Amino acid sequence: MTLLLGLPACDRKQRLVEQAAAQAAMQAAIAEDAAKQAEAAFDGALAQQNWALAKAQADVLLAQYPETETAARVRKQFDAVAARAEAAREQSRTAALWSYNREPVQGGTQLSASIYAKDEVDVDGSGATPVRLIFRDHPAWGKSAYLVLQAGDFDCYGGCKVQVEVDAAAPKAMAASRPKTDEAIAMFIEDERGLWRMTRGAKLLQIRFPTRAVGSKTAVFEVGGLDRAQLPGWD
Structure with missing residues (x-):
């Protein structure tokens, strides 16, 4: 049961x-x-x-x-x-860090690619300011690569050497010069094509340059997003 x-x-x-x-x-x-x-x-x-x-x-x-x-x-x-x-x-x-410009000038079109340093740099003791790297192609002046400051000045009027480092590679000395002009605080890297080639496949490009007020300083550029087609004939 x-x-x-x-x-x-x-x-x-x-x-x-x-x-x-x-x-x-x-x-x-x-x-x-x-x-x-x-x-x-x-x-x-x-x-x-x-x-x-x-x-x-x-x-x-x-x-x-x-x-x-x-x-x-x-x-x-x-x-x-x-x-x-x-x-x-x-x-x-x-890629968004780069700026490109096409400007009509006498004799044709000026092309440029520019980028600001990752961090601002104190180049005169008054505080950090932007540093810009520019690659320029002008129909009359040819190809150029140069740094531009917004304050201070480069200590490179008679020519100098800058130290350029790509990622973890050893630094390379490159000739540079500061033209005697008040139009811009610019210093040209003499081997512009060489500097351009160094950006291929690179993530970081560091340039150590002399200043008149505070000695040598380093600007670091994140160059990995460069659109190389914007400056034809450089590679």
Whole structure:
């Protein structure tokens, strides 16, 4: 009799277990289906090589559906996609540091590419100010590369040497000169093509130059985003 009375209770428990399992399976199937839709968006971004969007899609998928088989597939690709997204973001950031100009002048068009130093530099003891590097192509004056200060002055009127360092490479001495003009506080690097070539594949370009007031100073330029096509004929 005791066994007979216990059967209905056992059946109810079994049915509850089966119902819970069925509900869990249904929820898992719904999650898997939603994850597959998110994966399709992820794959679409990959096909377009839109790494930032692909990473964003992966972030959402892995956060919302972490236990799905789809998430396991995407997770295997995540580190590589995240690295490419960061590289693309950095390339976009460094590209925005450069300014390009096309200016009609007598005899044709003057082209230039310029960038400000990563950090301002105290060149006269009065406080840090911007330092600018300019590559210029003029139809009459030819190609030039020079630094421009907004305060102080270069100690290079009779010619001098600057130390140029690319990333972790050893510094290279390059000839420079400060023209006798009040139009701008400019110092020209004599081997402008050599300086231009040094920027190829570089991330950081450091130029250590002499000042009249506070000795030698260093300006650091993040040159990795240079669009070399803006100055044709330099490479």
